[in-house]
Amino acid sequence: MEDKTLRPVYGNTWVLEARELIPVYFLNEEHTEAILLDSGLAVPDREMLEDWIRETMVRIRAVICTHAHRDHCGNNRWLKETQGAEIFMNEIENCAGSFYPMFSRYYNNIPAKELENYLPELTVKADRCFTFADRQVEVEGNVFGLIPLPGHTPGHTGIVTPDGVCYAADAVMSEDVMHRAKLPSDDDWAEAENSRNKLAETDYPWYIVAHKDVYRGDEMKKVTEANHRDRLERIRVLLGLLEDGRSYTREEIIRLMWKQLDLHIHDGMKMLIFNRNLECLLQYLTDSGRLEREYSQGVAAYRKTGLFPG
Ligand SMILES: [Fe+2]
Secondary structure (H helix, E strand, O other): OOOOOEEEEEOOEEEEEOOOEEEEEEOOOOOOEEEEEOOOOOOOHHHHHHHHHHHHOOEEEEEEOOOOOHHHHOOHHHHHHHHOOEEEEEHHHHHHHOOHHHHHHHHOOOOHHHHHHHOOOOOOOOOEEEOOOOOEEEEOOEEEEEEEOOOOOOOOEEEEOOOOEEEEEOOOOOHHHHHHOOOOOOOOHHHHHHHHHHHHOOOOOEEEEOOOEEEEHHHHHHHHHHHHHHHHHHHHHHHHHOOOOOOEEHHHHHHHHHHHOOOOOOOHHHHHHHHHHHHHHHHHHHHOOOEEEEEEOOEEEEEEOOOOOO
């Protein structure tokens, strides 16, 4: 029976077409055992994962994670408990993603209890951790390459399957995701740019990019360049709102951007993520000298300096 939820990429590497693309590496020709690269969202991807596992009887032996965001490890705990899957993760991501008070750092420092209400069952300790010094990890006798790609999150790691397919995850946005994103979600914009440049220098036959696309090796440079242009445009738009040179509080800037982007977000988690992403952009513009931050009566305000990205 044809499995419409699966799309081949190369060799034993496939992608499960859930709402988030979940890369699958099959351990045998019969497709009875597999390793997942990330595990998607708890809602709605678990339902599809559950159907796929039940219908094909595939056994998930392990999940190798790129980073601890909710759309990448939303089913880790469930797969560990129901399939006995071993969880592999970078040590920094494990530290953040296994303990709500630390995890709140990834969600604009929202109180831990509130985050747990938004994302119940998300945190889980990895069974095995790797570091940025590790260039590979052996899972069930198969060697997966590791590429440190920090920036999107501090421990974000690209994974290369034994077939040579590179899963770049959120280090790069696919063109479709980029056009739909309200703001990029890079924790550290400068680091993320370095990681994209590093990725552009690699030479793998295929790249899987979160959350929807698979690119041929020769298309990847074009995608990383489009990401670079997109970031410059975001910066131009934000600095354009502060053109008059006066100081704006963070809240004033949020309102300006909200209006500029014509946002109609009502979901609390999405609003929180928008706030986080804007905060990261303000930090980058301050670090790179395009904004000056000053405090008045305990309130931070930002002023444009005149420097513009080249
Ligand atoms: Fe992410």
